Amino acid sequence: MADKRVLIVDDEIHIIHVVAIKLRNNGYEVISADNGAEAFDLAMRDKPNIIVTDYQMPVMTGLELVEKLRQHEETKEIPVIMLTARSFAIPQEQQEKLQISGCLSKPFSPKELLGNIEDILYEKELVADN
Amino acid sequence: MRFGRSIYVIATSVVACSMFTGILAEVRNSGTEEGWCFAGYAQRMPVALVCWVVVAVGVILLGWYWLRLTRAITSIARLVKDGEANAAGKGRGFFASLRMTKIDELCEAFDKHFEDCSVRIAEYEKQIKDLQIQIQLSLRRGKNAEAIIYSIRDAVIVFDEYDRLLMANEAAGRLFKFDFSSSQHRTLSELLAADQSELAGFISHCRTSQGQATRREIELLEDGDRKIFDCIVSCVYDQSRQVCGVVAVLHDITRERQIQQMKNDFVSQVSHELKTPLASITAYSEMLVDGEANDEKTRKEFYSVIQNQAGRLSRLIEDILNTSRIESGLIKVNKEPVSLTMLIEEQLQMIKGCAEEKNIEVIRQKPIVFDQVYVDKDIMSQVIINLLSNAVKYTRSGGTVKVSTEVDEVASLARLIVTDTGVGIPEDEVEHVFDKFYRVGANNKQAKGTGLGLNLVKQMVETVHDGRVFVTSKVGLGSTFGFELPLARRQSVGTV
DSSP states (O other): OOOOEEEEEOSOHHHHHHHHHHHHHTTOEEEEESSHHHHHHHHHHHOOSEEEEESSOSSSOHHHHHHHHHTSTTTTTOOEEEEEOSSSOOOHHHHHHTTEEEEEESSOOHHHHHHHHHHHHHHHHHHHHO | OHHHHHHHHHHHHHHHHHHHHHHHHHHHHTTSSSOTTTTSHHHHHHHHHHHHHHHHHHHHHHHHHHHHHHHHHHHHHHHHHHTOTTHHHHHHHHHHHHOOHHHHHHHHHHHHHHHHHHHHHHHHHHHHHHHHHHHHHHHHHHHHHHHHHHHOSSEEEEEETTSBEEEEOHHHHHHHTOOHHHHTTOBHHHHSOGGGHHHHHHHHHHHHHTOSOEEEEEEEEETTEEEEEEEEEEEEEOTTSOEEEEEEEEEEOHHHHHHHHHHHHHHHHHHHHHHHHHHHHHHHHHHHHTTOOOSHHHHHHHHHHHHHHHHHHHHHHHHHHHHHHHHHTOOOOOEEEEEHHHHHHHHHHHHHHHHHHTTOEEEEOOOOSOOEEEEEHHHHHHHHHHHHHHHHHTSOTTOEEEEEEEEETTTTEEEEEEEEOSOOOOHHHHTTTTSTTOOOGGGTTTOOOOSOHHHHHHIIIIIITSOEEEEEEETTTEEEEEEEEEBOOHHHHHHO
């Protein structure tokens, strides 16, 4: 794929580190942030192809980040995958409303995350071509 | 009785004949010198005398008979008038004593009548007594039921089939702000406020549908606070199975809901906290298995992360268990007089290495001579190490951590104070630092934690040892954490 820039957002440095290694090993460019506010600034500046964000973070949560992304022309189309360690899943209606492309529960498999990212970007490319 | 009656008849006849004979003799003798009735004068005198004696006796007998008769009739009249059927007993004997032929049958009839009356009256009196006892029992049962209803803590209100108030206890009066004594027979719509229309509608619906007891959770305002009630409404049926009223019982479940919500929040938080290090362990393990760690250095880094995160998980589980044990009162506590200074010295040795690594100066101010406190040594050690390690964790390289103790003889308290030159805590977050799982957002970059350390400190000091924790802080300048505990008694110290 031509555009393979991923923004990873998580307040756990180890999660960012292991996901970054996995994605870089598979040819992706990785940028990261440890809170939602910082992630939004990076998204506006670097226009990632996809964002992987944790749900529960200080300063700005993952959900608040997505809401803000959808309010701006430059970022409203960026697909988002939500990582959550909470016992409840994000309701389907909320996922559709905020155009969240996928949810993964922690602990998650880096392999599975990679698979989800590739599927979403492939679909996006198909839509763009049509 | 019959013999007496016969005597009366014979006597009456003799008297009548004698009177007739005497009168006849006198009439005959008044017209002639010698009477023809009885041969001669000598015979006429005794006959007249006998006749008069007999007449006198007859009159006396008649008089006596007359008196007894009138007496009997008067008694009968009195008995009948007074209704003293019990006097039948007296009447029976009384009438039996009369022994008068003509009124024997009347006496017997009256006797029997009074006997029947007395039996019936005795029965009626017994029935009246039974009914009175039943009335008393019913009244008492009613009073008991009212007393029970009035003493119930739940609000109980009773309406009739026209939605008019019949009964309400004190709890209902407080909840709905009415006085029962002045509100009886007021309607449902008059008693309940506009924001209680849901309850009014529920009660009316249950009454009209005549269904079984129905339950619903209803929110109501009580003293300005929003409260949740478990409301059960039941229909009251009369003997013909028609609805004659409705009983509503409202049980306050606000606290239960809050506790349930706290439990859910706690489980949710614990789940999140446990999954976080577990996510790292899982991800790094998978990377190692899949051969994604390309070199030895990376592999060692992965192993180290797994090990650290496993340790973090273990500490977290231990903290959660300790918190749970303290909150449920199950923690084992062995209190003894211990020198606070001694405990501090031991824990300072534990953090010395970490402080030196970060080039943080630990200043131990002059210890107090007598600062014995009555504590569990292990628990208090945990408290001190938590405070010291937090101070070192959140202080940047080159900063200082000051440790001091104080004794307040007047208040009989010993204090430990730990002051750092660390990142500080925002003013609006200071009051929350001792909450469960609370972490100051801005300080997450500086250091990681379980979010339970300070909560455990608070519980161990306050719940287990009747002490008090305190904190002051300024962003960018540092924080002061501490606690105070009651001093151990001098005599206890002397015997150790």
